[in-house]
Amino acid sequence: AQSVTQLGSHVSVSEGALVLLRCNYSSSVPPYLFWYVQYPNQGLQLLLKYTSAATLVKGINGFEAEFKKSETSFHLTKPSAHMSDAAEYFCAVRTDTGTASKLTFGTGTRLQVTL
């Protein structure tokens, strides 16, 4: 079964510092990978997705992620953190089973941004 592992349940950075949130996947076939963000008391918003078209994927709000097959990783980065980036971030993998598909989420990483 396909799965994702997020290293670090909590990451704290200073405003203006680099943001790095880690995600490793386990898949025997090329995976479809996603990063979602969840602000308090809200639903999930898609940041970016990997669909094998390009290994470096650019998303919204200045985030990007690089797919590295050799490392089975899809880490999320942002060059300069902003206070408004404080939220919960989920990495997810899409699993297809016949005509059905489903998203399996990692355990999440809470990003804290300090002044």
Place this chain on the structure above:
Amino acid sequence: DTEVTQTPKHLVMGMTNKKSLKCEQHMGHRAMYWYKQKAKKPPELMFVYSYEKLSINESVPSRFSPECPNSSLLNLHLHALQPEDSALYLCASSQRESSSYNEQFFGPGTRLTVL
């Protein structure tokens, strides 16, 4: 309209009550999903509807009963719930279930408390 709406935002119910959660999208999506999210946990898939037919039921207890009256609407009927069912219930939709480049759009959720 690129929005998934959910009503109500908050719901408090007793263990003997019957209530329903409603989800609506007008993006022409043909796949709709229910997720359950406990505090500080990732969303867990409950049900998937594809072209108004139930295609995935993740062994959810029968006290949760989904319904898809048409391609824009998804309901979740609740009956005889337990306090441990208290959670954020998220609805999502996507263009169609098994498309390789599918992404799911999430609603803001219904915060359910069972007393």
